[in-house]
Amino acid sequence: MACEGCRNQVTQALYAELEAFIDALPEKKGALISVLHKAQSLFGYLPKEVQVFVGEKLGVPVSQVYGVVSFYSFFTMVPKGKYPISVCLGTACYVRGADKVLEAFKKELGIEVGQTTPDGKFSLDALRCVGACGLAPVAMIGDKVYGRISSEEEVKKILREYE
Amino acid sequence: MSKYMMHILVCGGTGCLSSQSGEIVEGLKKAIEDIGMQNQVQVVKTGCFGFCEKGPIVKILPDNTFYVQVKPEDVEEIVSEHIVKGRKVERLLYENPESKTPISDSKHMNFYKKQMRVALRNCGFINPENIEEYIARDGYGALAKVLTLSQMEVIEEVKKSGLRGRGGGGFPTGLKWEFAYKNVADQKYVVCNADEGDPGAFMDRSILEGDPHSIVEAMAICGYAIGATKGLVYIRAEYPLAVKRLECAIAAAREYGLLGEHILGTAFSFDIEIRFGAGAFVCGEETALIHSMEGKRGEPTTKPPFPAASGYWAKPTNVNNVETFANIPVIFLKGAEWFSKIGTEKSKGTKVFALAGKINNVGLIEVPMGTTLREVIYDIGGGIKGGKQFKAVQTGGPSGGCLTEKDLDTPIDFDNLLAKGSMMGSGGMIVMDEDDCMPAVAKFYLEFTAEESCGKCTPCRVGTKRLLEILEKIVSGRGTPKDLDTLKELSEVIKDTALCGLGQTASNPVLSTLKVFEEEYIAHVRDHKCPAKQCSALLQYRITEKCVGCTACSRVCPVGAISGTVKKQHTIDISKCIKCGACESKCRFNAIVKE
Ligand SMILES: Cc1cc2nc3c(=O)[nH]c(=O)nc-3n(C[C@H](O)[C@H](O)[C@H](O)COP(=O)(O)O)c2cc1C
Ligand code: SF4
Ligand code: FES
Numbered sequence: 001m002a003c004e005g006c007r008n009q010v011t012q013a014l015y016a017e018l019e020a021f022i023d024a025l026p027e028k029k030g031a032l033i034s035v036l037h038k039a040q041s042l043f044g045y046l047p048k049e050v051q052v053f054v055g056e057k058l059g060v061p062v063s064q065v066y067g068v069v070s071f072y073s074f075f076t077m078v079p080k081g082k083y084p085i086s087v088c089l090g091t092a093c094y095v096r097g098a099d100k101v102l103e104a105f106k107k108e109l110g111i112e113v114g115q116t117t118p119d120g121k122f123s124l125d126a127l128r129c130v131g132a133c134g135l136a137p138v139a140m141i142g143d144k145v146y147g148r149i150s151s152e153e154e155v156k157k158i159l160r161e162y163e
Numbered sequence: 164m165s166k167y168m169m170h171i172l173v174c175g176g177t178g179c180l181s182s183q184s185g186e187i188v189e190g191l192k193k194a195i196e197d198i199g200m201q202n203q204v205q206v207v208k209t210g211c212f213g214f215c216e217k218g219p220i221v222k223i224l225p226d227n228t229f230y231v232q233v234k235p236e237d238v239e240e241i242v243s244e245h246i247v248k249g250r251k252v253e254r255l256l257y258e259n260p261e262s263k264t265p266i267s268d269s270k271h272m273n274f275y276k277k278q279m280r281v282a283l284r285n286c287g288f289i290n291p292e293n294i295e296e297y298i299a300r301d302g303y304g305a306l307a308k309v310l311t312l313s314q315m316e317v318i319e320e321v322k323k324s325g326l327r328g329r330g331g332g333g334f335p336t337g338l339k340w341e342f343a344y345k346n347v348a349d350q351k352y353v354v355c356n357a358d359e360g361d362p363g364a365f366m367d368r369s370i371l372e373g374d375p376h377s378i379v380e381a382m383a384i385c386g387y388a389i390g391a392t393k394g395l396v397y398i399r400a401e402y403p404l405a406v407k408r409l410e411c412a413i414a415a416a417r418e419y420g421l422l423g424e425h426i427l428g429t430a431f432s433f434d435i436e437i438r439f440g441a442g443a444f445v446c447g448e449e450t451a452l453i454h455s456m457e458g459k460r461g462e463p464t465t466k467p468p469f470p471a472a473s474g475y476w477a478k479p480t481n482v483n484n485v486e487t488f489a490n491i492p493v494i495f496l497k498g499a500e501w502f503s504k505i506g507t508e509k510s511k512g513t514k515v516f517a518l519a520g521k522i523n524n525v526g527l528i529e530v531p532m533g534t535t536l537r538e539v540i541y542d543i544g545g546g547i548k549g550g551k552q553f554k555a556v557q558t559g560g561p562s563g564g565c566l567t568e569k570d571l572d573t574p575i576d577f578d579n580l581l582a583k584g585s586m587m588g589s590g591g592m593i594v595m596d597e598d599d600c601m602p603a604v605a606k607f608y609l610e611f612t613a614e615e616s617c618g619k620c621t622p623c624r625v626g627t628k629r630l631l632e633i634l635e636k637i638v639s640g641r642g643t644p645k646d647l648d649t650l651k652e653l654s655e656v657i658k659d660t661a662l663c664g665l666g667q668t669a670s671n672p673v674l675s676t677l678k679v680f681e682e683e684y685i686a687h688v689r690d691h692k693c694p695a696k697q698c699s700a701l702l703q704y705r706i707t708e709k710c711v712g713c714t715a716c717s718r719v720c721p722v723g724a725i726s727g728t729v730k731k732q733h734t735i736d737i738s739k740c741i742k743c744g745a746c747e748s749k750c751r752f753n754a755i756v757k758e
Contacts, residue, residue: 029458030456030457032458032459033439033455034438034458036441037400037441064459068458068459072440072461073441073442073443074400074401074440074442075442089362090362090363091362091363091519091520091560091591091593091607091608092362092363092520092525092593093363094363095519095593095595096520127401128360128362128611129361129363129365130401131177131365131368131369131401132181132215132365133178133215133365133519134178134215134216134519134525134526135181135182135215135218136519145177145180146181147181
């Protein structure tokens with residue numbers, strides 16, 4: 001674990017990168033969502049300080065920034081786990097038993113949807129269709145797609161890959 | 164493509180990539196190089212073939228060999244046997260599901276026989292990351308042709324084709340373009356709606372992943388027709404591969420002078436930018452989408468004004484769906500007349516469907532409008548999985564409804580589906596079998612709409628929540644017959660009073676299942692039974708005479724609900740049972756049933 005000072009340096013570098021991104025925008029009008037996408041890709045989530053920073057840089061009231069962040073499910077105000085898990089609850093996955101897959105992940109990790117494990121390793125989310133319906137039911141860990149998850153055993157096996 | 168004598172096409176769609184098709188491509192390339200045939204045999208990573216059920220797919224041209232469920236370890240055999248010795252690898256060939264004989268030419272597969280590929284014409288044939296391959300298949304030929312016509316001539320051609328919007332509404336595309344053309348302004352915009360929100364549908368994604376240039380070309384054509392110099396694609400951030408291929412296509416088109424200033428030496432200039440969605444279903448609605456592109460909350464506004472009059476930054480804006488655009492270049496290459504000969508009287512052309520659920524061949528299909536559901540489900544889809552009984556097919560996603568056995572011979576088109584109480588929607592088709600409980604399906608959709616309601620208007624924000632609560636009550640066995648009346652009444656009210664399409668159609672899954680499967684609802688609320696045996700709260704465990712009295716169940720039951728003497732049939736005390744299912748999974752004699 002990095003000490004307070006180093007962590008600050010890392011954060012400063014992220015803010016600097018975000019600032020450079022904003023300054024390089026050809027047009028600030030209407031750029032809020034693109035800037036938030038960038039900010040979330042840098043910080044991993046959008047804490048209050050980042051929202052305030054974005055608002056100030058773009059000349060947009062923070063209330064409006066918050067309004068946008070809270071509207072879209074892609075944006076998150078809590079940090080995700082190192083390995084973010086998304087279980088697809090799209091229709092194709094639903095009719096092939098996605099609810100059971102979600103239950104199995106909840107049970108294995110001991111967390112609910114939207115939560116992160118205490119060690120910060122896994123977070124659990126539900127999502128609607130990743131476009132791999134042919135493999136239903138589907139879950140994603142990071143960018144990796146796991147398909148045809150047929151049993152609780154399989155969920156355990158998948159999680160073991162990340163031990 | 165012709166300088167090679169053989170092509171190995173490997174599906175690089177999302178489904179197949181996640182089952183290692185990337186490794187297969189790399190392996191094939193390397194193996195071909197190892198035998199020094201890289202100048203004779205080309206390995207291409209293409210877009211989706213549609214046959215996702217059996218992915219990863221490897222297709223070999225010119226002989227149309229269709230290998231299914233290929234693994235990276237199969238690469239060596241494919242190269243040493245097929246490529247070098249010309250002998251097909253039988254064990255990887257697709258088998259005819261009835262006769263169990265391998266099919267050596269994909270033309271003979273039922274899955275492809277009834278399909279007609281117009282919007283998907285290049286998906287699975289070309290490398291989407293190579294503009295030359297698109298050009299070799301007449302790509303950008305339509306744009307070149309259009310630039311010699313007048314704007315109104317272009318619009319007339321689209322009108323004549325009879326093309327209607329594929330995003331769900333089915334509005335005539337030519338007419339929409341004409342509105343945008345006639346609205347005079349210093350700046351106009353062309354927007355491609357790639358927000359594909361219907362969960363369980365992946366048509367637009369596959370087109371963008373498999374043939375991104377067709378969208379770039381069509382947007383430029385539209386820009387020319389309505390007098391816009393700027394195009395925007397609004398795409399879901401959850402589609403990283405589609406984004407990457409689109410970015411790559413836009414960059415290549417700029418390089419070739421097909422986007423940018425003075426396209427093909429004419430006075431016409433046009434360029435395209437990408438905008439990302441952020442996970443809100445309502446942003447697929449065009450006014451909400453425009454607000455989202457402006458960096459705001461994606462809340463819809465009432466129409467009129469329509470985007471064609473006042474859209475992005477209050478300028479005339481033409482919004483079309485991805486698949487709608489994908490049809491445009493073909494209309495100009497083959498002529499409006501050719502296009503209008505396909506399909507039914509009022510629905511021209513083809514439609515792409517994402518076939519999913521309890522069906523043998525899950526995948527992406529394209530059929531002429533007017534094809535029947537029976538042909539889609541049985542001939543192309545290969546029937547119901549596991550030999551179960553077909554129950555219903557859901558079309559139109561969360562805004563649509565269910566079609567049943569009696570609708571199987573209805574020709575599919577915009578108007579017929581509406582008349583049957585469902586709708587075309589964007590093309591999601593979810594097949595359900597006897598094990599699917601309809602009130603539970605309705606509840607599934609309402610969970611979705613209640614969560615996705617933007618909250619701007621009360622009928623939708625509160626109404627969907629109430630509908631959901633009633634449905635939850637019904638599937639958990641606490642429903643009463645009166646709930647069914649409330650469901651109906653509330654559904655009608657929401658339909659009449661919600662602001663945007665999301666709310667107005669949110670109750671369709673309820674109304675449609677209530678109409679077609681009323682008996683099933685009644686069984687839930689009157690008899691507290693779930694005929695499909697899906698709603699666990701309504702099921703009871705029972706021990707049958709198969710029980711040998713091993714006592715395993717009574718020991719595993721966490722609440723001590725099972726009693727009986729050794730070597731005698733046990734019984735479950737229903738009043739104590741918490742329906743955890745522990746006994747059922749413990750029993751080695753299949754003596755415990757749920758009913
Ligand atoms: C709640 C809601 C969601 C929608 N989602 C989509 C979508 O994901 N993709 C799409 O192309 N159209 C969607 N539409 C339809 C669009 O509002 C619009 O009609 C369409 O993009 C127009 O293009 P078209 O004429 O080519 O179909 C949606 C409409 C509503 C009311
Ligand atoms: S109908 Fe629903 S989604 Fe549409 S504006 Fe009203 S609350 Fe928002
Ligand atoms: S519904 Fe799960 S991947 Fe499409």
